[in-house]
Each structure stands twice: as structure tokens, then as C-alpha cells.
Amino acid sequence: MKDNAILVVVARFLIPLMMLFGLYVQFHGEYSPGGGFQAGVLFAAAWILFVFIYGLETGLRIIPQRVIYTLACLGVLLYAFIGMLGVILGGNFLDFHPLLDAPRAAQQAGIILVEFGVGVTVASVVMLFFLLFARRRADSEAAGLDPDAADDVETDRQ
């Protein structure tokens, strides 16, 4: 859809704004409404809009599927790592007090890091969802099939 001038102009304006807003929600999550989940969805929405306008190939050139998959796992692992840091430094799992000396700053640092992990995972999983559905459609179109036709699942004979 990159031939449509209106769409391209609006998207060019909107996509950076959406990403910026996503980051805003991400990094204000520890003391105001927001956090990793919402931020991840906002960020992924910006990427999906980009793919709508410029096509799947361009979108994947920026961030290949393998990278998205890896990021989805690394986000969870960041969360787990910060949680384990509490155990290693002598507290309980997800205990942020041992991270820094000042208790308030320690909690904030812990929450921001953990929420960043959540944000990365949510963003990449939403992108993966979209990607898998889009790929499936592209594959069946390439094979000359009607992508909207119902799958004929063999019925249960027993």
C-alpha cells in the first residue's frame, strides 16, 4: 500500500509517534499506569502498521523472524535473571531490595528492568502472532489456493 500517498504520509507521522508513546508507557510503568505489557502491544502495533504500509518483506528486513523469536525468549530470561539476582544477593525471588542500597531506588530499578523484559516479550510475541498469520496467508496465495477457504480437516471416523 506504499503507493497510496495519504496512507504513507499518515503512517510516517504515526509510526514514530506510536513507538515513542510505547516507550513512554514502558518507562513510566513503575509509578504511573502503564508497564511492559501495554508498552509491548503499542510497540508491536507500530510495527504491524509499518508492515501494512510497506509489506512483510520490508518489515522482516528490519527485524527477521528468527530475531523476533529470540527476543521473545530473551525478554522472559531478563525477567528471570533480575528475579534470580534477588536470590543470588541474599533475598527472595523477585526481591529488589538487595539490588541497590536505597530501598526506593532499588524497587524502581528492579521494576523497570523486569518490565522491560515483559515489554520485549509481549512486543515480539504480538509481532510473531501477526507474522505467522500473515505468512500463512502469503503461503497459500503463493500456492494458488484461496486463503479464505475453510480447511478440510478430516472428520473423526471413530
Add this chain to the structure above:
Amino acid sequence: MSSITELMPFIVLIPLIAGPICALLPGRALPWLLTTVSMATAFVLSAMTLAAVFDGATLSYAFGNWAPPVGIEYRVDAANAFVALLITGVASVLLPWGRPIVDAEVPERQGSFYALLLIALAGLLGITLTGDVFNVFVFLEISSLATYGLIAHGRDRRALLAAFRYLIMGTVGATFLLIGIAFLYILTGTLNMADLATRLPSTEASRAMQVALGFIVVGLAIKLALFPLHHWLPNAYTYAPSLISALLAATATKVALYVMLRFIYDVFEPGYSFTALPLSAALMVMALGGMFAGSWLAMMQTNLKRMLAYSSVAQVGYMVLGVSLVTLAGLTAAFLHLFNHGLMKAALFASAGLVAWRCGSVRLEDMRGIGREMPWTLTAFALAGVSLIGIPPTAGFISKWYLISAAMEDGQIWLVVLILITSLMALVYIARVVEIAWLQPRPDDAPAVQEAHWTLLVPVWLLVAANFWFGIDTRLTVGGASMAAEALVGGRLLP
């Protein structure tokens, strides 16, 4: 704080953290190795935890050092530790058995397959150990979502349909549970189980509390596959990969039963649960329905895995029958059968998995005369079947014995007759497989079948041996089950 209290949450955390690592590992050997090592570690930790709570102690771990009831708490007594030991134990034995079978059934992307498996097990263990009702819901969704994905890995395309059906039913069940939890939160303002247990008795009994209990029991009954809510189970177990069938049959429904008991006996008082709703009568009717319908349908099946799945529906009936007696003996029998049934179904599905792998089919007509080609596998199946029927000296006999004693103690002799009739029905469907496999001649045009390698037979025979061991030495099973029942009742009066 003793050291086991600090180690106990790692029963859940190890598989939960190993899951995403596993998803990144290439090839086949590494994901399997990581999965096996993490489950074995969790098994050791579960055994240590059970040893620590065997004298009636309760371990409590506050996540993030937020003191309960504000923070999330893991609260472990004999009931949780007993179920956790079953899950981790069965998983540790089945994983070495499952490796070549998974290679055959899921040839590609094993990293994500084992990652899902770890996350499903972490979810089940999380439900078991947590002391927070909302945490129960979250872990239930974690394990269910991973399980849908695992079932869909089956080679048969019908696995997709089975997974989708389970997804619909499982989501309905989880939603019901969530509605019930929301009612509890509105009534008391807390989500911590121990806190709920102290606040609910002083809360004025209202329709909302009745509704909460009803939603929670029905929601968990779906996950438990209690007749007539069992419809998702037979297809899910039949078309899932063999390793997943065996693991799910041994663990998933057991965890659902445990949580249901935790809610009925611990969160709500038994004095409230069984008088506010006609739970005892309802559970008994559904249990008896499941025992008869499950056994009857199992006798009709032409597919070995589907037969075992319907048999699971019947066996869930025995456990719930124990619960419906509302006595300490009945609850002990339920916990005992929960553990023993996990052992026998794991052994049965494991030997069925070997047949499926070697023979390429689990249809009974393709299994004619296979006993002479795969003697070790089919002998293991027959011996595990003996335990399922309940012939001494097996674990199945012990659990039926305790169930019958509980029924007699309650003065309900007619239940004993019904238990014996359904046991005879189990004899029929197990004997049918034995007859087809051993006594019928192998058809001439049947493909040659080889016995499985001994490394695969060892885990299966280990499970069979456990069935016999726990039929003779019942210190762990009966001791654990009665400790679990006492921990749940906690000195409260039974109506």
C-alpha cells in the same frame, strides 16, 4: 527460615526458567537434556520438600519479600508436596523414555516442543505449590495454553481439532474459576488462601459466596474431566504425541483434583462447602456416572490410547467418589488413588507409546499377536493393567482397598458393589487387549515389529515396578495421602 523453604519455589522456577532457554537451543539432544535435568532437579527438591512437611509442618515463601497476604505466597503442606512429587517423579521417569519417540513424532523444532513441555509442567507445579488463588488461575492458564500447543503437535491432523476442542472447554473452565475467584475477592478483599480461610467463616453467608463455590467447583470439574464434563479428554489423549498423553494422563487431571480439594476443604470450610451446596450428592452422582460410562466406553473402543483415555474418566470417578463421602478416610482414599493412578496410567500410556512407535498404530486390530513380537512391552502393559484393575499386590489394590474401607466405614455397602462391578469392567477391557496381543495369531500380511530397545523398556518397567512396590510398601503412599488429607482438613469438623 530453613533452607528447604528457600529451595522449595525452585520446583516451579527451574522448569519455568529452563523453558525459554530450551526454546533457543538448537538440535535435538540439548533441549531434551535440559528438560530432563531440570525435571530431575525439581524431583529431588520435591522429595526434600515432602520430607520436610511430612510431620505436618507448613512451608511459606514470600515472593519479592512482600509479606503475605499482600504479596504472593507459596504455601506448602503435605497435600501440595505429595502432588508435586507425583508430577516431577513421573516426568523424570518418562522423559528418558520419550526421547526417541519424540524424535519420531515431532521431528522438527524440538526446542520449542520441549520448551512448551517445561512450561506446561511449570504451570502444573505452580498450581500445586501456590498459596494464592489468583496465582492458581494464572498458572492454570500457563499450563493449559502450553498443553493445547503440545496436543496439537500430534502427527494426526485430528490432533489440531482435539487441541481446539480442549482449548474451548479449558477456557470455559478457567473462566468459571476466574469468576469464582472474583466473587471471593469482592466478598473478602483478599486473594491469599490462608487469609481467605480465616476471613470466609466470619463473612456473612450469602448467595454470592454460594455462587463463587459453584463456579469454582464446576470450572475445576471441567479441567478434571469429571463426567459429564469429560468430552475434551478422549480425543486430546488419543491424538497427542505419546509422551504428552502419558504425562497429561498422569498429572494434569490430578492437579485439577488437588486444587478443587484445596478450595472445598481449605479455602472454604468443609462445613460450609458441603451444606451450602449439595456437593456430596452431586459429586457422588458424577463420580458414579464417570465410573460406569468411562468403563463402558473403554470396553467399546478399538483404539488403545482412546481406551486408556476413557479408563482415565472412570478412574477420576473413583477419586471423586472418595471425596464425596466427606470423611477423612474418603479423602485419604482420593489422595491415594490420585497418586497410584498417576503411576499406573503413566506405565500404561508408556507401554502403549512403545506399541505406537514400533507398530505405527494403536488400533487394536493392528495389535493382533503383537505380544510375541514385543513381549517385554506387552508384559509391562498387562502388569500395569493388573494394577489398574486392583488385584493384589499392586498399588491399584491398595487404593481400591482404602476406597472400599472408606465406603464401608460410612455404611454405604452399595458403593462397594458398584466399585467391584466397575473393577470387573476394567478387567474386561484390559483382558481384551491381552487376549488380542497374546492369544490371537499375527496376521501373515502384518509388518514385522521389533521389540523396543532396552533403554526404553527400563523406564516403563521402573513404573511397573513402582506399581508393585507401592502395593507392598505403602509407607510413602498411604502415609503421604493421610498426611495430605489431614493437612487439608486441618482439624476442622466434617459435616
